[in-house]
Amino acid sequence: MSKLIRKVRRHIEKFALLSNGERVLVAVSGGPDSMALLHVLLALKEELELDLYIAHYDHRLRKESVKEALFVKDYAKKLGLPFILAAAPVKLYARREKISLEAAGRELRYRFFERVAEEYGLNKVALAHQADDLAEEVLLRFIRGAGRRGLAGIPVKRGGIFIRPLLLVSREEIDDFLQKEGIPYVEDPSNEDPRFLRNRVRHLLIPFLEKHFHKNVKECLKRTALLVAEEEEFLGCLALQKLEKHGRKEADAFHLSVRGLINVPLVLRRRMYLEALKAIGVPLFRVRLSHIEQIESLLTGKTRGNINLPGGFIARREPGRLVFKKVEAPLKPFREEITGTGEYLLPNNITLRVYYTRAGEAPKNALVLDAQKASFPLIVRSHLPGDRIRLLGLSGRKKLKKIFWEHKLTHDERRIWPIVEKDGEIIGLPGLAIAENYAPKDANQKALVIEFSFA
Numbered sequence: 319m320s321k322l323i324r325k326v327r328r329h330i331e332k333f334a335l336l337s338n339g340e341r342v343l344v345a346v347s348g349g350p351d352s353m354a355l356l357h358v359l360l361a362l363k364e365e366l367e368l369d370l371y372i373a374h375y376d377h378r379l380r381k382e383s384v385k386e387a388l389f390v391k392d393y394a395k396k397l398g399l400p401f402i403l404a405a406a407p408v409k410l411y412a413r414r415e416k417i418s419l420e421a422a423g424r425e426l427r428y429r430f431f432e433r434v435a436e437e438y439g440l441n442k443v444a445l446a447h448q449a450d451d452l453a454e455e456v457l458l459r460f461i462r463g464a465g466r467r468g469l470a471g472i473p474v475k476r477g478g479i480f481i482r483p484l485l486l487v488s489r490e491e492i493d494d495f496l497q498k499e500g501i502p503y504v505e506d507p508s509n510e511d512p513r514f515l516r517n518r519v520r521h522l523l524i525p526f527l528e529k530h531f532h533k534n535v536k537e538c539l540k541r542t543a544l545l546v547a548e549e550e551e552f553l554g555c556l557a558l559q560k561l562e563k564h565g566r567k568e569a570d571a572f573h574l575s576v577r578g579l580i581n582v583p584l585v586l587r588r589r590m591y592l593e594a595l596k597a598i599g600v601p602l603f604r605v606r607l608s609h610i611e612q613i614e615s616l617l618t619g620k621t622r623g624n625i626n627l628p629g630g631f632i633a634r635r636e637p638g639r640l641v642f643k644k645v646e647a648p649l650k651p652f653r654e655e656i657t658g659t660g661e662y663l664l665p666n667n668i669t670l671r672v673y674y675t676r677a678g679e680a681p682k683n684a685l686v687l688d689a690q691k692a693s694f695p696l697i698v699r700s701h702l703p704g705d706r707i708r709l710l711g712l713s714g715r716k717k718l719k720k721i722f723w724e725h726k727l728t729h730d731e732r733r734i735w736p737i738v739e740k741d742g743e744i745i746g747l748p749g750l751a752i753a754e755n756y757a758p759k760d761a762n763q764k765a766l767v768i769e770f771s772f773a
């Protein structure tokens with residue numbers, strides 16, 4: 319067994335990353351780190367009785383991305399491992415949420431991993447961040463002015479499902495392993511692009527620090543990050559205890575008692591804000607120190623009114639309490655053209671996944687259509703008064719209103735449930751109904767699957 323595999327096995331044990339018999343989704347971009355991770359986990363598969371799955375997310379931001387997805391797909395096939403792929407409307411999402419392409423890609427990618435883990439009943443998602451990533455990330459965040467949470471860098475595990483078995487292994491050790499084992503990988507040219515601050519940290523700042531200040535600067539940064547991470551974890555536990563005492567969660571809202579908060583030291587209070595936001599589903603990736611400071615200024619009375627938080631949440635001061643809550647965006651009717659397979663972002667935070675598979679393998683809650691008959695373009699739209707569908711075995715057409723009622727859909731669900739139309743005729747509603755002639759005849763037939771989820 320190679321040195322690297324033994325080292326990772328020790329880390330898996332030390333940080334309790336995996337238990338025997340777990341079902342693991344390996345996030346493989348096709349780059350050197352994730353290909354090494356895949357091989358390390360393959361080597362430990364038998365001993366740890368792991369069930370491995372491979373997932374790849376095609377961000378569609380570079381023209382080579384399809385090739386990379388195919389590389390990972392073929393590799394999974396060669397290894398005989400299940401492979402799950404999604405393609406992403408990253409640009410659209412970034413524009414809509416007013417965030418960078420990098421941040422949008424990250425958010426959608428992590429959401430995809432979580433969704434796949436849930437759908438396939440997997441307990442862990444293994445990511446291939448390594449020690450050099452950790453050092454670079456810490457420096458980068460320092461430059462950008464992060465708080466303590468940022469300086470803790472990249473955690474070795476998060477949220478009970480994400481694990482990073484290679485986090486304490488250097489890029490050099492990984493390269494050495496790949497070469498000795500003859501493992502192929504694809505290079506991501508954007509890793510060299512000096513327009514990205516992260517790449518300038520990797521290619522300019524770290525070598526400069528190594529040359530002129532400290533040969534082992536990466537090791538030092540790693541050590542600092544691990545120490546801060548331990549302290550962060552401790553602070554997190556304390557904050558949760560305090561939240562139990564002084565806070566109350568209510569569906570999409572969190573209430574914090576002002577009297578409870580002012581008796582807590584500022585450093586802990588900041589962490590309490592963060593834990594409260596996490597509890598109601600605010601995307602923590604996007605919460606900046608400035609948001610936390612704004613919340614603090616609500617408490618001290620320096621700011622009044624609503625403070626906008628990421629993901630459509632607000633914070634405001636009410637008598638005797640701070641309130642964090644989701645502001646409901648009004649539901650919008652929609653009509654979109656579906657021109658091919660992929661992911662589509664519809665209004666009202668609906669994500670649509672359109673793909674081909676064998677009819678027998680399609681999930682039950684999706685619309686599964688005969689691929690030949692349901693050719694593109696299709697229209698996906700929201701409900702209109704008088705909508706009807708021609709169902710098998712019925713002489714006339716059935717009102718959608720009746721179908722909604724039979725499935726006990728709420729008023730809001732009825733307004734935005736996606737309805738699929740071809741040539742002016744309704745051909746189905748995911749999970750609810752399919753028009754006559756559009757259902758595949760047998761399980762082996764090629765089917766077009768339309769699945770959707772509300773964010």
Ligand SMILES: Nc1ncnc2c1ncn2[C@@H]1O[C@H](COP(=O)(O)OP(=O)(O)OP(=O)(O)O)[C@@H](O)[C@H]1O
Pocket residue numbers: 345346347351352373374375376377424427444445446447451
């Ligand atoms: N397109 C992808 N498909 C599948 N997994 C990916 C993809 N991109 C990244 N990953 C996984 O995430 C790890 C980190 O990737 P990378 O360093 O590019 O991301 P990052 O943006 O720097 O970090 P983070 O994921 O924390 O935002 C990879 O080693 C791999 O395990």
